[in-house]
Every structure is written in structure tokens, then in C-alpha cells.
Amino acid sequence: MTSPAAEATSVATIRSFVGSRQVRRRAWYDWYAMGFAVVLFAILASDVLAEPFSRLTAAPGASPPAQAVAGAALVVAAAAGLLVLAQTFGPLAIAPADASWLLLSPLNRRAVLRRPLTTTSVLAALAGAVLGMLALAMAGPYLPRAHHELSAWLVLAAIGGAGFFTAAVLTAVLAQPSRRQRGRLRAAAATVSAAAVLLGVAGRRWSGLAHAVTAGFEHISYLTASVLAAVALAAACGAVLMARRMLPLFPAGVLRDDSVRAGRTRLAASFLNVPLLTWVAEDNRWRGQLLASRPWPRLPNALTLAWPRLSPAFTLAWADWRRLGRRPAPLAVLVASTLAPALVAAAITGHARGLTIAATVLAGALAAGTQGAAALRRDANDPTLRRLLGVDAGAALAARAALPALLSAAWLTVALTVLVLAGALSGRLWPALGLVAAPGAAAAALRIARAEPIDPSQRGPDTPISTPPWLATRAISALLGVIGCFPLLKAVRAGRADGGTFVAQLALSVIVLGGYLFFAAR
């Protein structure tokens, strides 16, 4: 008896059929653009990585123990974060068109999925190799090695990092069909990340802890590292084998949903489309959940009588408050992320240190603010509800600015306090400075939330030598954040703040948020 699968058309034939009918083949300028991008990326990456890798040849005294511990913690946290990111959007996914036409068919599923699995494995191995070498660079000054062994250590670190990270990502592939297993893996990665961040920050505060960790580094012999690399390689090979064995049984329903989501994510990320990214992230979250409906809150009568416009605007804005209350996990992540600037401050040295801390502070403030603008994202382009409630655009936007401003204020205050406690900043003014900088960050968060989705067919040509117009509109939101928080960011970069900084920040925050509300609501 001949099995049906054996008679079916091969996946290679199908791919050839589809590939040969592509509208446009790659021309020389496409290859030029790609080569240009690769070279540019390599130059930028080498500039960023030069400082950490310079520690490999540094003497132990050149890098304090706290810095080595914080650096290693940062690498571990980054690996855990990458794993969660990969797991959120797959990690095994095929092109949406393939999911529509090849998945629910008699084609050999192993053959359909082999290429995406290979891509996932290669990307994981590359990322893991870089992470492994970075971890080595962080611990480098404390490793017992002679200079002539440096390349061997690098090779071992790359193999170890690639092996362990590939095994982790493929474990996520194995867990992909089960919602429960996915949740467990995400929780484990979050725990590892939180522990690493805490260790990194604590190492800066308590030098004994940092010394204990670096003493551990000194006991890692060349032989131990070789064994670890071999174990990592074996783990990766085992994970690859298990994943390949699982391919024919990979559930079509899960793969179809994940592939469609990954396709949307790629599209949204390509155009920095935050509303679509949020929708992708939240779509699965709310489906299947039963929420306790509660009556819409009412303002006290005295307030309503005093400001008749306030009540409906407040009603409209309340959706964001309620959503936030129903999602404690992002809040917990936000609280944990307040440690990030301190960890960066502990791990990074050199001329880019101040700028990196300031960038982390701004990114955190914007992320906190956007958490309070989700409902705004959803109905930014639909004024129906606003008209229904009889709220004018200005009042609605002002009411909706309150939560992003509060969240940004809370995040900045805590993050700056942690920076002070960790010894990265000195003075008592920082928490207050965080409070007054929040409106500036809130204006940027509101603009990010209100940015209209980009229609790919209307975006204009992308060329290697010109900035796509859509990128400029997205960059303006970040620029608004930089302008709104400029005195704070400048002070963080310099490590000094005084009364003048406070006054300047207060004035700028009021101007930026007020100006944004005035112009955006017109």
C-alpha cells in the first residue's frame, strides 16, 4: 500500500511554483541596499560593542567587581527578554500566505516547517553567540586566562551562548502548542530576568556581593568552560532533534494563529505601528476572559456642577484606568523595569554611559506613559464615542493625558530614586525632577498612541539614500519626548541637577504638554 503523503507534491515544488511567479525579482540595487544596511549595521554594532569587548584584555583592577556583575546581569536579562519576545510572537511561524495555502493541506508538514525551524535555530544561535561573547567580556577581567588563550575563550563563549540560547528558544518551540507550557516558560524567563537585574543592582550597592560573584568567575577554569560549551552544544543538538521530531505533529491551528500574528507583528514593526503592535499583543490576552462588569464611575455632584464638561471627559478617559486595573502583569513589569537605568549605570562605562542611562530613562518613561493610553490607541481615529458623550476633543484629550502623566511620574520618580540609591546619581532633587518631567513624557506617549496606522500602499518609496516619510512621523513622537524631558535628560547624562534644572523642567513640561493638547485637539 502506498501512503498518500508519499505521492503528494513536494514542498520544494510548491515553493518553486510560488517563487517563480513573484511579481518582482531582486535587482542589483536591492542587493546594494541590503549590503549597505549590513555594512552600516556592522559599523554601528562594532562601535557599540567595542567598549564591552575591550574589557577582555583589561586587568582586573580596570573594571570594578560591581561593573562586571552588572554587565553579566544585563546580558542574562537581555537573553531572557529576547526569549520572551520570541515566545510571544511564535517562535515557530511561517509566512501568513503559507499558513493559508500550505498548512491545511496534505503537504508533508515536516517539509513545510523545516525552513522556518532552521531560520529560528540559526537566528537563535547567532544571537546566543553574541550574548555569550558579551557575557565573557563582562566577566573577562576576572577569568583566569592568559592573553594567548583569548581567542579560545571567545570561541568557547560563542559556542556556549549559541548552544544554551538555541536550546532555550527551541524549548519555546516545543512549548508553543500548549498555552500552559507557554505561560510557565514566560514566567521562568521573567524570574531569571528579574533575579539577574536584582543581582546587578544589589552588586553595585553591596560590594561584598559583587566580590563574591567575581570570585566565582575566577574559579571558572578553561576545562570547566569547555565542559559547559560541550553541554550547551549537546543541549542545542538535543533540542533541534526534538523539535524536528515534533514538526509533523505541530498543531495546524496553533501554527496558523501564531503565523498570522507574527505576520501582523512584522508589518507593524516595519512601520513602527504602535497601535497595531498593541492590538497584536492584546488580541490573545482578552479573548476567552470573563471580566466582571462594573458600573461606570460618577464624579461627585459638586465637581460635575462646577465643571459640566469634566464629567463626560472623565467618563471617556476612565476606560484606560479600568483596563490598567485589569492588567496587573504590565504594571509589575513596569515596576521591575525601574531597576533598568540603575543596571545600565552599573554595567556601562565610557563616553556613552551618560547618554545610555538618559536614553533608558526616556524609554522607560515613554513605555510607562503608553500603558495609560491603550483605549486612546483604539479609538483615536473614531470620534463616535466622543460625540455620543458630547465631549469636545480638547477636554477628551486632556482627561486622557492624566493617566499617562501619572504613570510616567511614578516610573520616573522610582527609577531616579533607585539610581540615587545605587550611587549612580547624587543629590535629593532627582525624585522631584522626575515628577515634573512626567507631563513632557506624557505628551510623547499621547502622540505615539494617536499616530495613525500607516497604509503600506501609501507609504512612498523606500530607497537606500532617503528616509521613508513614515519614519519621520514616528520619530517626531520620540523627539517630542526628548524635548519635553530635555532638562532632566541633560542632568541625568551629566549626573548633576540643581534648582535651575527643576525650574526649567517644570516650565518645559507645562509648555510641551499644554502645547500638544492645544494643537492636537484642534
Place this chain on the structure above:
Amino acid sequence: MLTCTPASKTGPGAPAAHPRYGEDVTEPTVVVCGMRLGYGQFVVLDEVDLTVAEGEIVAVTGVNGAGKSTLLSCLAGLHRQLAGTLTVLGSPPRDDAAFWRAVAIVADLPTWYPGLTVREHLELVRLTHSPIRGWCLPADELIETFGLVARADAVPLDLSSGQRQRLSLAAALARPSRLLLLDEPEQSLDAQFRQELAGLLREGYAANGGTVIMATHDADFATAAGARRILLAEGRVAAPGLAGPTP
């Protein structure tokens, strides 16, 4: 005229016949007993009992959110039931090559390949399901039947929503199957073509032994297809074999 496409004409080097999924099964095409369906904590359908015979057309009706699409998704094995038993062509949905050779589903609009035309999408379906054995229509005839002659060489992204719906339905009939699951096939279709589609399902697909289960809100379409109507209400099968207006 509707034609049968023999394997010997279309299959590349088609070998001798092999048993198809559920071919030797004498029991009904679909048997559902006490099935419960839901998402997380939310139960959509409970205690669903349903039997569909070979060659039968069944229209599942119900208000929005009644669970029609979820039921179809479960029959295709894309969604797992919380409780109860489900048999499709003699065994639980297996999500393997033989199952997808026997079962076709048209639910959400598919994502189209940007470089393929209407005709090429249909050819792709036949290629992925070759060797072709059993009743189905060749690409040219489908293009004519589904009114896509003028747009046969256009890419689907250039079609209207109704034409895309026609194409996705045509794709389901471009390959043989024994069970066809359609989620609101009447969407975006004009009244005249709905009647033509109903006739095609009744006189072409079902008459050749295929079973159709479709979720629909169009009573006339269901009647024209000669469908037995099942009403889903309040999370249960409220009226099996209903013969009234469709919600």
C-alpha cells in the same frame, strides 16, 4: 456542466488508488456527542449532539456569537473541545495529510500570495492536493462558474471583497474533499450568485457524495442549497432540523 476530474487525467504520474481518509467508514460523516466548546473560562456551546450523514448539507444558524464558527473550527480540528466526543469520517480530527485531503474549510479570508494571480492560486490548490482523485472542478471551469473570467489574471489584492470571497470558495472546490466546512459563505456575495453557489453545492458537491456543513445567516441560501437547518441558541443546539426563518 459540472464535471468530475479523474485522477488519471490530472495527477502527475498518479499511481493506483489508495484508501482515503474515512473511505471505509459506513457511519455518518460527522458524529458529535455531548460536546462542550469554549475559550478559556468562557463556554460557548455545551451538550452539543449532532449527526451529519454523507452527502448531506447542513446549515448551522444562530445569532452572532452563538458559536457557529467555533463549531466549524472544532470540526476541522483547529480548536479542541473541552468535553464530549467528536468523530469526523470515522475518527477524531487527526490534523494529518489524510485528514486535510478529506476535509476542506473556508473560514476567514486567506492571506494571498502577492505574486500569484487568481488562476495561479487555484492551480496552487490543485498542486498542493495532487494527485487529484474525486469530484472537483478544474481551474478554468471554476473561474467561469465563479464569474472571475475577466479577473483571472489579476492578483487577488486587486479584486473586490465579493470577488475575493468567490475566489476563496472556488479554491475549496478546486480540490476533492469529502467534508466541506463553510463559515458564512454568503458574505459579500450578490443575491444571484448566492443562488448559483447553493445550486453548485447541492447538485455538484453533495450529489457526488460530499458533505457540507456551513454557518449561515441567509435562510434563502440555506433553502436553495436544500440544507437541513440546525439552530444554536443559548449555548446549545436549540432546534435540530429547524424549518423556519434563519436568525
